[in-house]
């Protein structure tokens with residue numbers, strides 16, 4: 222009895238799956254705690270010791286927080302870490318005071334204290350949460366989790382809905398997290414790229430499925446800096462959403478690039494036969510590795526289901542006139558093998574060497590710190606265009622808080638709604654969005670070492 226959880230207890234009592242007679246609304250709106258504390262996790266195979274991690278609610282990843290669209294997330298964040306922290310709800314168009322950016326929208330939550338995050342979620346889709354204070358260390362130690370907002374109308378028909386948080390760890394030969402945080406070499410190059418990939422905190426994640434069953438896979442790249450190039454084997458299907466936002470038309474799934482912080486929702490049918498194993502494969506420089514396995518046991522049906530319909534669109538404002546939009550330029554510079562000689566810091570011009578001594582190696586518009594003036598002061602509801610130029614030798618994953626944007630192609634056509642844009646070296650891109658969420662919002666590289674070392678700016682929406 223002591224080991225029986227409530228559900229099992231009720232099942233034993235009633236001999237059937239329970240439906241507790243509690244109002245669901247009451248459950249969804251109750252405040253729950255979200256603890257951050259040190260613990261251990263089995264990231265590596267059994268012959269290695271467990272890894273000392275920092276985690277939400279004692280597990281890597283943290284709990285999947287699921288809410289209905291339009292519902293409320295109410296979590297008291299309790300910081301039991303040895304460092305100040307905060308929780309950012311990535312991709313959710315949120316009340317600015319709840320955005321979790323330490324130093325901008327709130328003070329960092331000191332060890333031994335707490336902060337109540339309480340907000341409504343306007344958009345259905347796949348989102349996630351992570352610290353926004355020393356995130357380059359805290360996320361590398363295991364602090365992240367998924368925030369899933371269920372479609373208000375019934376979602377797509379699937380047999381299984383799986384969240385796959387894909388992470389990249391830098392582990393020592395004892396399977397402990399390498400504590401070389403702040404290594405300038407990482408900061409000036411590709412960021413902290415690791416040597417051990419997990420899905421949902423497991424180096425060999427696997428789940429049994431049936432032939433011709435249909436799954437919704439919600440992929441999230443939670444790595445500090447690694448860009449994943451993903452393919453499937455024995456799974457055939459479509460990309461139906463990117464960064465939480467439904468695509469107008471599902472796209473056939475081929476190779477999928479997932480930069481840090483990006484998400485993709487897939488709908489896939491299991492085409493591998495009974496007895497085979499379907500795979501999610503990550504392509505690295507030296508070949509492809511299966512990072513998640515789906516052993517096929519049995520058959521779900523005799524023929525494939527019909528092609529999926531698009532997911533219902535989220536209530537994101539349509540762009541206004543692009544010709545009359547307020548414009549800004551963002552020049553991204555610095556890093557190793559870039560030509561940057563120096564940048565402004567604390568209001569004065571600094572050489573690259575002095576910048577590096579202060580932990581900065583990148584700059585946005587010639588500034589290595591955020592400064593007091595935002596990149597843009599927008600009126601509420603205004604359409605904004607930002608032309609980004611990646612004048613560095615590295616790719617970057619540019620993330621805008623509080624809004625989703627579209628990329629404007631050279632021919633003027635508009636890309637899908639996203640919150641994080643991968644830019645290759647020397648690439649230019651232009652994005653547009655409606656600044657309809659009042660407050661102060663970051664625009665930064667989600668390669669966490671890059672943002673810490675200068676790739677961060679902000680905008681204000683009146």
Ligand code: C2O
Pocket residue numbers: 309311351353482620622663665667
């Ligand atoms: Cu995923 Cu500024 O954050």
Ligand code: CU
Pocket residue numbers: 616617618666667668671672676
């Ligand atoms: Cu970057």
